[in-house]
Structures are given as C-alpha cells and as structure tokens.
Amino acid sequence: MSVPLYQAKAEMFRTLGHPVRIRVLELLQAGPRPVRDLLAEIDVEPSSLSQQLAVLRRTGVVVSFRDAGLVMYALSTPDVADLLAAGRRILSAVLTDRDGLLAELRANSPTD
Amino acid sequence: MSVPLYQAKAEMFRTLGHPVRIRVLELLQAGPRPVRDLLAEIDVEPSSLSQQLAVLRRTGVVVSFRDAGLVMYALSTPDVADLLAAGRRILSAVLTDRDGLLAELRANSPTD
DNA sequence: CCGGGAATTGAAGAATTCTGCAATTCGGCA
C-alpha cells in the first residue's frame, strides 16, 4: 500500500475538521440537498462553500450530481452519520469530565 | 453555550487529523501506555510526539498520569475507539465503492 | 545532593490551510 492506513485516516478526520464542513455534513444527514439550500443555511460566501465542498468531495465523504438544474450534494455513505454521532458522544463525555476544557473553549470564542 | 457546537466538533475532528495523533490513539485503544513505548513504536522525534500528545490532551481525548517513574497516557473515554472504528468503516466504504454510490444516487433522485 | 534518562517547553522557519474577491464555466430557457 502506497499510503499508510493511518495517514489516510488522518486525512479523513482532517477533512471533517472545519466548521463549515461539519455543518454541511450535518445538514446532509437528512438527505441530499442542493448547494443553494446549504448556502441559505450556512453563513458563508458561495465561493468558500464551494471550496469546502470540494474538500469533502476530494476525500469522498460526499458526492455531487445535478438534478432539476441544481447541483445536489449527498453523503457518500450513511456511515458518516455514525462518525458524527461518535464525535458528539466524545464531546459530551469530555465536556462533563474535564473542567478545564469547557473554560478553554469558552475562552477561545467569547461571543457566540 | 458560548462556543457553537459545530465549531467544537470541528475542533475535535481536527485534533484527530494528524498521522502521529491517529497512531497514538490506536495504540492507546489497547490500554494505557508510557510515552517511552509510544516513542518506540512511532517514528517521530520525542519533542514532536510531546507536541502531538499535548494537542490530544488539550482537546481532552487523552489523559496523562505518572506511574512507576514514567508518564502514562490513556484514552479519556472508550468512545474514542468507536470514532476510530467509524472512520475505518467510512474509509473502506469510500475506497471500495466510490462511483457506484454516485450512480445509485443519480438514478432515483429524490425531489422532495 | 547529584547524575541521568524521561518528557516537556520554546521558538523560528517551512509548509499548509483559510478567506474573500474577481473571473469563468455550466445549463436551462426565452
């Protein structure tokens, strides 16, 4: 294998490591959506959204196709939902366990 | 909460988005290990490993303690193993399928 | 108290990623 497995995995997780990309994936859990809708629900510039969608496409976690004149995006596999759920569980476990983290997170972004 | 959930999630996934950090987590799945062992199994400089361990500690996915004169690291919650497993599933799904899913989605385009 | 391995910290430079703007492509439709 040319690319070590742990490197491929790291790449996959890094792909999810962006607020816009996370939001996109969460929205896509409910089913395929046109770019137009994503744009309406996420506060981001069209070109920036396109960039992030391209990142997701490159890794293969989402696929895109055209339907009724609009470009649609969808999760490439429902397993993605499991990943997000697992992330959510860890997050809540960590937030309740460790006192320091909550304060740290709060410090990072005071308003909103 | 002061930090948007999707940003906290992104931070958590970004934390895993590094080859060394992934390897560490995989090794820790088998139980707590001293830094010394991690160092022996991963090809990385001591200081670099420490940096990456610090990143994992900051997010709260691992904890460290001292035992028998050595610093030990452990997963802060076994949920981390689920996350890695989900990542592995997605990776294999993406690698094996790819164009098949796309065709399938295009076929019955849900216009709801 | 001292020596020495274990582990962390600090900092500078290289490399990568993000953001926003402008320009371009792509399809549908009159």
Next chain:
DNA sequence: TGCCGAATTGCAGAATTCTTCAATTCCCGG
C-alpha cells in the same frame, strides 16, 4: 443565439499548523 442565475475556479494575502533543534523541567536511584 443570448441571457441569467447557479456553482466553481484562480489567486493573493492572512492565519494556522508542523517540524526541528536547543534548552529546561521533572523524578528516580545512588
């Protein structure tokens, strides 16, 4: 064909992350 909205691409500057090397801290055994 020509127009128009939808979506993507290219790019430059800003910001963030990685890597490496040197210095420092922390403990345990003698």
